Each structure stands twice: as structure tokens, then as C-alpha cells.
């Protein structure tokens with residue numbers, strides 16, 4: 296397990312600055328971002344910043360198996376958010392091996408999910424296939440679709456792991472994961488994380504719907 300720190304400030308500005316710091320480092324940058332409701336304000340702020348977007352590749356931690364133009368598509372969401380920047384947004388593909396990331400950002404589902412990895416799945420250290428098909432049972436009510444997700448070793452292969460979560464219920468999930476509840480994917484992710492893990496948690500609840508991008 297690598298170092299885990301709680302961010303002193305977990306507001307949108309602080310989260311955007313954390314990602315911007317990674318993007319501004321020398322050389323090409325590869326980051327992975329989640330969907331969900333929580334990151335909307337963060338993406339909104341991030342895309343307004345003048346950053347070396349042309350050398351930044353944005354991948355997805357997970358996606359719903361829907362067409363790109365479907366409102367539930369994470370690829371569609373991120374493509375719209377970062378359309379006006381020069382960043383390359385790449386869809387998740389079962390055929391492509393993900394790179395070692397400079398930064399991976401994950402949200403936390405109220406059901407204890409991370410990316411599209413759900414509690415009680417078999418979390419092994421198998422590196423291949425890095426992108427897996429997941430059929431949640433039951434399908435999550437807010438996004439009832441089968442998923443593609445990076446697996447734990449692929450998400451863990453990063454210099455910076457960033458966990459973003461809002462609200463008391465998600466704090467309980469994070470605390471349980473850090474205490475070693477192996478039913479939770481987050482427990483395995485923080486254990487396997489290769490770089491520094493920074494947790495951005497705040498009491499304020501996330502927006503009730505996800506921003507359109």
C-alpha cells in the first residue's frame with residue numbers, strides 16, 4: 296500500500312488544481328476520469344483552465360455499454376466536456392491495454408462501487424484482461440446498463456490515485472475500505488495503488504443529476 300492522504304480542501308478548485316498540477320508536468324500525460332454526478336463541477340472548472348491539453352490523453356475508468364450519443368455514455372460526457380480543449384479523449388476498449396497512468400480519478404458509488412467494479416466481485420491481482428465487462432446484478436437504478444471497467448490492477452497502475460466523494464454515506468464507505476473491508480473494491484484499489492492516494496471528501500452532497508457536459 297502506498298501513502299494515503301486526505302486533501303486539506305476538497306472543493307472543486309482544489310480538485311481541479313490537483314489534476315492541473317499533474318497535467319502541467321513535463322512530457323505527455325495520461326489521465327483516467329470517471330463518470331457519475333460528482334465530477335461535473337470539477338470537469339467544468341478544469342476545462343476552463345489554460346493547460347497543456349495537447350499533450351494530455353483522457354481515458355475513462357469505466358463506461359456504460361450504450362451508444363456514444365446516449366445520455367448515459369461516459370465517453371460522450373467526457374468528449375463534450377473537453378471538446379473545446381486540445382485533449383485527446385479515448386473510449387474504453389477491450390482490445391487495448393491501458394497505459395501506466397499519471398493520474399487516475401475515481402468516484403465512489405453509494406452502492407460501494409468504484410469505476411464499474413461492484414462489492415463482492417472477485418478482486419484478484421490478474422492484470423489481464425485490464426478492461427472487463429461487468430453485468431451488475433441488480434443493475435444500478437440510476438444507470439441500469441451493463442458496463443466496461445478497468446480492473447483493479449489497471450486502475451492502480453498510476454502515479455496519482457485521486458478519490459472524489461461527497462456526503463456522509465460515502466465517507467462511511469471510504470472508512471470501511473480503509474479499515475480493510477475486502478468486499479469493497481476501494482479496499483483493493485488503495486492496497487494495490489502504486490503511487491500516492493489523495494482522498495477529496497466533503498460533506499456537501501453531489502449534484503442530484505449529472506451535468507450534460
Ligand SMILES: O=C(O)[C@H](O)[C@@H](O)[C@H](O)[C@H](O)COP(=O)(O)O
Nearest residue numbers: 329330331332333402403404410
Ligand atoms: O459511470 C459512473 O457512474 C462512474 O464512473 C462511477 O464509478 C461513479 O464515479 C460512481 O458511481 C459515483 O457516482 P456519483 O458521483 O454519481 O455518485
